[in-house]
Amino acid sequence: MSHHLVECREVSFTYPDGTPALRDISFRITHGEAVAVIGANGAGKSTLLLHLAGVLLPQSGTVRVGDVLVDSSHLDEVRRTVGFVFQNPDDQLFMPTVFEDVAFGPRNLGIPEDQLENRVLEALRSVGADHVRDRAPYHLSGGEKRAVSIATVLALQPKILVLDEPAANLDPVNRRKVIRLLTQFSHTRILATHDLDLALDVCDRVLILHQGRITADGNAETILRDENILRQNGLELPLRFQGPMLPKD
Amino acid sequence: MSAGLLDRALSEVRSLDTLSRQSTPVHRLDPRTKLILVFMFVGVVMSFPPYTLLALLPYAAFPLWLAASGRIPGGALYRKLLLVLPLAVFVGILNPIFDTTPRMVPGIGSVAGGWLSLGSILVRFFLNAATGLLLLGTTGVLSLTQGMEALHFPRVFSTLFLLMYRYLFILTEEVLRLNQARRCRSSARSSLTPSLAGAMIGSVLLRAWDRADRITTAMRMRGFTGTPPRLTPLHWTATDTRVLVFWTAYFLLCRGWNLPVLLGRVVVGLLS
Numbered sequence: 001m002s003h004h005l006v007e008c009r010e011v012s013f014t015y016p017d018g019t020p021a022l023r024d025i026s027f028r029i030t031h032g033e034a035v036a037v038i039g040a041n042g043a044g045k046s047t048l049l050l051h052l053a054g055v056l057l058p059q060s061g062t063v064r065v066g067d068v069l070v071d072s073s074h075l076d077e078v079r080r081t082v083g084f085v086f087q088n089p090d091d092q093l094f095m096p097t098v099f100e101d102v103a104f105g106p107r108n109l110g111i112p113e114d115q116l117e118n119r120v121l122e123a124l125r126s127v128g129a130d131h132v133r134d135r136a137p138y139h140l141s142g143g144e145k146r147a148v149s150i151a152t153v154l155a156l157q158p159k160i161l162v163l164d165e166p167a168a169n170l171d172p173v174n175r176r177k178v179i180r181l182l183t184q185f186s187h188t189r190i191l192a193t194h195d196l197d198l199a200l201d202v203c204d205r206v207l208i209l210h211q212g213r214i215t216a217d218g219n220a221e222t223i224l225r226d227e228n229i230l231r232q233n234g235l236e237l238p239l240r241f242q243g244p245m246l247p248k249d
Numbered sequence: 250m251s252a253g254l255l256d257r258a259l260s261e262v263r264s265l266d267t268l269s270r271q272s273t274p275v276h277r278l279d280p281r282t283k284l285i286l287v288f289m290f291v292g293v294v295m296s297f298p299p300y301t302l303l304a305l306l307p308y309a310a311f312p313l314w315l316a317a318s319g320r321i322p323g324g325a326l327y328r329k330l331l332l333v334l335p336l337a338v339f340v341g342i343l344n345p346i347f348d349t350t351p352r353m354v355p356g357i358g359s360v361a362g363g364w365l366s367l368g369s370i371l372v373r374f375f376l377n378a379a380t381g382l383l384l385l386g387t388t389g390v391l392s393l394t395q396g397m398e399a400l401h402f403p404r405v406f407s408t409l410f411l412l413m414y415r416y417l418f419i420l421t422e423e424v425l426r427l428n429q430a431r432r433c434r435s436s437a438r439s440s441l442t443p444s445l446a447g448a449m450i451g452s453v454l455l456r457a458w459d460r461a462d463r464i465t466t467a468m469r470m471r472g473f474t475g476t477p478p479r480l481t482p483l484h485w486t487a488t489d490t491r492v493l494v495f496w497t498a499y500f501l502l503c504r505g506w507n508l509p510v511l512l513g514r515v516v517v518g519l520l521s
Contacts, residue, residue, distance in 0.1 A: 091464055096391040100391060136266060
């Protein structure tokens, strides 16, 4: 079985306070696919992504990454395969310099010191952030922080990239840069987003989550042009399909 | 502490971080050299009896050397020291009231013991705090962590130091944002009441807890299993040995002999 495959079967999860977050979630994502998980606030998107990386474990059903079952005994293997980019880069960047932050993961994997620099610089170059290697994370702009947080994950050479709101809080230029970056990767990509235009640009498949259930799963353009489906799930058409706003009488 | 002061304190710490990226002879020293010297310095300065004042003065040479060779501007250092000065004053403020026993100071005459011990606390505070700040400003937190590890400090300690320093900024920013939100919804007359302050502190703690949880998750996602991060190896040079030997000898010399008094006697002897 390919290491790039992700499969959920009848996954359910309820938070300790009794809030049901996922109900009977089933899907299969294959090698090289780019999939957007969309839905209104509280639909369960982030909870689903945390299950794919083994941060949360399903209370019923199974999650598989490649041929590995995501459970407490296989977390190391899962985390070597899945790279998770958090919504807030400040949660991801904790070392005093960008270089040390990107090197953190490879060092934990035991990469020898003589190969480390190349690995770090390659990851930074791939996101266009090699010029900030010696800067402190808090001195970076929002766009740079986002790029570096993606680099910290790329340095681990994961097979699957999972990104939670990759363009949140970015200005239009930096948002465009992130979109360009994500379209260049050949990894299997799974991203949760409210930015439906980004979903259209990056992904060929869309999953809609509504109240913890998958209510639509299919071709990105077909689903994102269907105003009825979107409205039923508390969403709107992507901006590019909304037509000009007419002045009110 | 007001939000303005907190904000200023944060930018002062950041400026130290920027200064630590310079390349001067002091910055190029092995962090172990500076760590050993600073620990020795603090130990020796604190080992003097409580009424010592003049014998402490020659120790100012060490922070002055660090600041001059490390090109750390005096103004920046002075502002940071002022920020923490109230703590030192708080420690010794009652001494002049409770300790009125007269004591002789060479060259000055009889002084109440309380004033002498307060002066001694303030001098030690300035020496130690300035040296600590200069260590950070000439070494940087990452090199300091490397030095600690190389000196076999417990690894948990060096990792905690590293992460606490990083998250100092984020938590302080959290406090500032919370306070800004409060001020935007307060009238000019309403002040920060104890109950409101309590609620805000609680909120910051809960946010800190949440954030710590997310950070731990992010670290574990990148292979962290509880063993602190390994850092680049260090290199000890002949300059490090020379600097270490010179300052160790100087600290011991000043501990064994009261240099200002000796100097005074020599000058008086020459003049008479």
